[in-house]
Amino acid sequence: MKNLFLFPVALLAFCLTGFAQEALFNAQQLISPEVHEDKTVTFRLFAPDADVVEVTGDFLPTVKVETPRGPMDGPGKAKLTKDDNGVWSLTTESLGPELYNYSFLVDGFKTTDPNNPFLIRDVATATNVFIIDGGHADLFKTNDIAHGSVTRRWYDSPGLDMDRRITIYTPPGYEKSAETYPVLYLLHGAGGDEEAWINLGRTAQIMDNLIAQGKAKPMIVVMPNGNVIQDGAPGEGSKNFYKPTFMIPNTMDGTYEGAFGDIIKFVENNYRVKADKAHRAIAGLSMGGYHTLHISRYYPNTFDYMGLFSAAIMPREDATGKVYSNFDETLQTQMDNGYELYWIAIGKTDFLYEANTEYRAKLDAMNMPYEYVESEGGHTWRNWRVYLSQFAPMLFQ
Amino acid sequence: MKNLFLFPVALLAFCLTGFAQEALFNAQQLISPEVHEDKTVTFRLFAPDADVVEVTGDFLPTVKVETPRGPMDGPGKAKLTKDDNGVWSLTTESLGPELYNYSFLVDGFKTTDPNNPFLIRDVATATNVFIIDGGHADLFKTNDIAHGSVTRRWYDSPGLDMDRRITIYTPPGYEKSAETYPVLYLLHGAGGDEEAWINLGRTAQIMDNLIAQGKAKPMIVVMPNGNVIQDGAPGEGSKNFYKPTFMIPNTMDGTYEGAFGDIIKFVENNYRVKADKAHRAIAGLSMGGYHTLHISRYYPNTFDYMGLFSAAIMPREDATGKVYSNFDETLQTQMDNGYELYWIAIGKTDFLYEANTEYRAKLDAMNMPYEYVESEGGHTWRNWRVYLSQFAPMLFQ
Numbered sequence: 001m002k003n004l005f006l007f008p009v010a011l012l013a014f015c016l017t018g019f020a021q022e023a024l025f026n027a028q029q030l031i032s033p034e035v036h037e038d039k040t041v042t043f044r045l046f047a048p049d050a051d052v053v054e055v056t057g058d059f060l061p062t063v064k065v066e067t068p069r070g071p072m073d074g075p076g077k078a079k080l081t082k083d084d085n086g087v088w089s090l091t092t093e094s095l096g097p098e099l100y101n102y103s104f105l106v107d108g109f110k111t112t113d114p115n116n117p118f119l120i121r122d123v124a125t126a127t128n129v130f131i132i133d134g135g136h137a138d139l140f141k142t143n144d145i146a147h148g149s150v151t152r153r154w155y156d157s158p159g160l161d162m163d164r165r166i167t168i169y170t171p172p173g174y175e176k177s178a179e180t181y182p183v184l185y186l187l188h189g190a191g192g193d194e195e196a197w198i199n200l201g202r203t204a205q206i207m208d209n210l211i212a213q214g215k216a217k218p219m220i221v222v223m224p225n226g227n228v229i230q231d232g233a234p235g236e237g238s239k240n241f242y243k244p245t246f247m248i249p250n251t252m253d254g255t256y257e258g259a260f261g262d263i264i265k266f267v268e269n270n271y272r273v274k275a276d277k278a279h280r281a282i283a284g285l286s287m288g289g290y291h292t293l294h295i296s297r298y299y300p301n302t303f304d305y306m307g308l309f310s311a312a313i314m315p316r317e318d319a320t321g322k323v324y325s326n327f328d329e330t331l332q333t334q335m336d337n338g339y340e341l342y343w344i345a346i347g348k349t350d351f352l353y354e355a356n357t358e359y360r361a362k363l364d365a366m367n368m369p370y371e372y373v374e375s376e377g378g379h380t381w382r383n384w385r386v387y388l389s390q391f392a393p394m395l396f397q
Numbered sequence: 398m399k400n401l402f403l404f405p406v407a408l409l410a411f412c413l414t415g416f417a418q419e420a421l422f423n424a425q426q427l428i429s430p431e432v433h434e435d436k437t438v439t440f441r442l443f444a445p446d447a448d449v450v451e452v453t454g455d456f457l458p459t460v461k462v463e464t465p466r467g468p469m470d471g472p473g474k475a476k477l478t479k480d481d482n483g484v485w486s487l488t489t490e491s492l493g494p495e496l497y498n499y500s501f502l503v504d505g506f507k508t509t510d511p512n513n514p515f516l517i518r519d520v521a522t523a524t525n526v527f528i529i530d531g532g533h534a535d536l537f538k539t540n541d542i543a544h545g546s547v548t549r550r551w552y553d554s555p556g557l558d559m560d561r562r563i564t565i566y567t568p569p570g571y572e573k574s575a576e577t578y579p580v581l582y583l584l585h586g587a588g589g590d591e592e593a594w595i596n597l598g599r600t601a602q603i604m605d606n607l608i609a610q611g612k613a614k615p616m617i618v619v620m621p622n623g624n625v626i627q628d629g630a631p632g633e634g635s636k637n638f639y640k641p642t643f644m645i646p647n648t649m650d651g652t653y654e655g656a657f658g659d660i661i662k663f664v665e666n667n668y669r670v671k672a673d674k675a676h677r678a679i680a681g682l683s684m685g686g687y688h689t690l691h692i693s694r695y696y697p698n699t700f701d702y703m704g705l706f707s708a709a710i711m712p713r714e715d716a717t718g719k720v721y722s723n724f725d726e727t728l729q730t731q732m733d734n735g736y737e738l739y740w741i742a743i744g745k746t747d748f749l750y751e752a753n754t755e756y757r758a759k760l761d762a763m764n765m766p767y768e769y770v771e772s773e774g775g776h777t778w779r780n781w782r783v784y785l786s787q788f789a790p791m792l793f794q
Contacts, residue, residue, distance in 0.1 A: 111508040153546035
């Protein structure tokens, strides 16, 4: 019988799948991005026929971009240089610790990096990412420590009349332990879904690292889907593959908040949890911060910890759901019932900054206690990953 | 307090995350691919400055491509046409049911489709996908039926001296049941990892659908990582983000097969399983078929069901691991011990076709029983999804 693996070429051929076959015939075996020891980064792209190749991403200083609302911060660009082999490259300055995103522009056409398989989807856009380690970015890495488990499963939501997909992080040791655990409900923003926090947010890595360092208590993190017209993320729900869009306003009409009890019930019936207020936290970003505000008020004696990350605040005027009908009284009741932490964080250039300032004034006027963190930057995952890293250690202590 | 959501422009601005912000400033809000009722598909791309835009993918007839081993089948190409707005488009013929993959070529530069967020990674290449439903492709869709759970967790492998990541599918109702279940160990090919079967293979959808239709028994499906130098998939393991490559030969030196008992032990200690030979199956594609062959022989009284999908067969001559030391005797012992099914499937144009023919001749010569399926096509996920759909219903009946 012939030995198939004697020759390098046969060895290569062995690896040809339908996709990889194409890759082999076309790909230049370039490394891009290459992160060097000194934290500079080299981007490379094979495009011999292109006239201009640029890279754009959040590792570059932002530039002002004209929009219908006036100038806003947009991503910067930098030009790559072509060598004799048709390979374009650029090496950056030394970069600080962060999980960065970037794209290439080939003669103005925006594309992913064919040599970087790491892509994160936000709404309908898949974007390449890379990590510069050190500092807070080490929390985003998989380190050689004990790991929790991440499960995608389905729960019954009578309030929305459907089975729905949900992502659950259980901490290291959960399966073998007889203990009960506290729960953080962690909500995504507009355009996100039950994949957002686990992928863009690096929740599993952040929680594993914080728990291993003794900075956060072992807890269950529940990441539901806040879009009431979806049973699961695009590609994972019963609508299968379709181009997702922003789903406001029907994700902010009170329906989701009203049915949130289904999620709590599912979690408390299916996991070993401490099912009391002292061991429930809820937090979310942007629309998820809005959901946090309204859910924690609508279920006023349910959560001891609230986190509003770059939160939207006020309901639309046409949102007449029962959840919004007595904002002030329920907020007062929530305060009167007491809680451990009401945490508000926002970036200085966030377009929701003013709304949050006004909301804090409202809380101040009624003497409702909260903690406030103001960061640099705007309405970005960069901030939300950091907010989670700051918020989780304050829970259940 | 201002109502932020009165104006469409504010509503849009609300949705701006760091990534989405870029998307909004750049993306044409095109739908691509658009699958029409008559199963024709329209691809669209905004590239006003391009001279030639083509699409390449496995929905097109293959063409002969020159390689060092002689002509091989490569993916076909078709040209798109530009309209006055700079949008290129092409509508295909009516396509048969399948999960297809494709890429664009913009002036020869290969790129993903910026309007299609659905990408599947194979080795280091991310490729867009779409589904034409009907027939066998309906098994690849999420339908409105009971769903199993998919968990990524970590297990201890003393045989490889590391904690390793693993993907586990548990069938609908597992969590609430007191029953014990049979187990299918499902192995990936060279270049794959514990993400391959669940993503490229659509295992959760296939199993959910087969179980709902009463065609397969509820079973646990265990998808480990066969690359002994990885603790987890690229981006998920402790090496974090790096460009993955083919890892032969060290994934086929006997180490993985020798340590496979760690995986069985983990599963049987952590899940409610029927821990006997009659309720264990093992199958794999390509390198995973090779692992299946050698593991089922090396643990000769452990599995009643074997599936070799487009399998590699013979060890390299320099693979001197103990696992390979007495191939013929252990195969004889495996036969003498008896089993329910030894299933071999391969495509007519697979480069491993001849090796499988020779292996079947060897089995014939020793009167070792097996079932054989010969399909159209080659060494592709298209075949492997179908093989799983055919194999799973034969198990544990």
